[in-house]
Amino acid sequence: MFDVIGKRRFFYIFSLLTTIPGLIFILLTPFSDAGLQFTIDYTGGTRWEIRFENAAVTPEQVESVFAANDLEASAVRTGSGYIEIKTEPIGLQPAPVPTAAPSASAAPSGSPGASASASAAPSAAPAGNTELPTSGKLGEMVTALQETLGPIVAQASLTTIGPVVSADLAGQALRLIVFGSLAILLWITYRFRDVKFGFTALVALLHDVVVVVGAFAILGTFFKVEIDALFVTAMLTVIGFSVHDTIVVFDRVRENKARHLGEPFEEIVNHSILQTFGRSVMTSLTVVLTLLALFLFGGAAVNNFILALLIGIVSGTYSSIFVASPLLVDWQRSEDRRRGRLDTTRAPRTRRAAS
Secondary structure (H helix, E strand, O other): OOOOHHHHHHHHHHHHHHHHHHHHHHHHHHHOOOOOEEOHHHHOEEEEEEEEOOOOOOHHHHHHHHHHOOOOEEEEEOOOOOEEEEEOOOOOOOOOOOOOOOOOOOOOOOOHHHHHHHHHOOOOOOOOOOOOOOOHHHHHHHHHHHHHHOOEEEEEEEEEEOHHHHHHHHHHHHHHHHHHHHHHHHHHHHHHOOHHHHHHHHHHHHHHHHHHHHHHHHHHHHHOOEEOOHHHHHHHHHHHHHHHHHHHHHHHHHHHHHHOOOOOHHHHHHHHHHHHHHHHHHHHHHHHHHHHHHHHHOOHHHHHHHHHHHHHHHHHHHHHHHHHHHHHHHHHHHHHHHOOOOOOOOOOOOOOOOO
């Protein structure tokens, strides 16, 4: 029988090796360009993807045009041939409200008044984020870019989010994760009537959060992988999956504790882990295979979301078995020592003396 609890120190070391590098990059985020890279959902700004007729146009040339117009921008070439531009929030100026056209009785269709009224209407207002803007500062930038670098033949997307909206999104994301974690702590504590189960499940949950966020901090530093609004959805899914796996193990611990009253607690926990190991791994494997197919064939729009789920579900399965359960044993042993008890072992039965 494999002794998971007996080798728990090796699993603790492995957990530290997987969390500390990511934690370092997370902490570097406010002080440098390293660490987490956020989309405009959280930072505010304008994200604009355009493609020029001249495929030789470089992101550096685009940045120089923005600089000439007193705008700081960063531009990169995407895999689909578009140039992605990120700059400060630039909104479209509202189109002027056209003057009410005179009635047919007041101005016949062929009269000068009718033609003047028609020409006063705005020429073109962008109907969607795939149409080039024609007004406001972005309309001016379209003109400047085309005069300098040639015609723009396509626009993939155009999104502008103000700083107030982005701050609200960031605050909501943080509140969702914090309140979700606290609710899980309270529920597990109530469900098992023991605060040890709640706190060790929460530690395993935090382990998974640090692993996923740390992985994205490292990927953001070296490969510019960004965190968008879907990342919060992925994290809440990971939290739920991780806690579900932990509860499966803890529920078996509670059952075996009642059945094998008097046996050492660590043996009960180890036996419970082995009983649920196959179920946990097979459940996670089916989810991972599905996510892997989505990651490979689902398209770039959901790749980061799927990647967060992949990392989180693998980490959640690991932490439920190799982090939460060993921590529960160590807490119980510490509690026994503090109360002056030895490990709970079955007392030897005394045989009656032969009469």
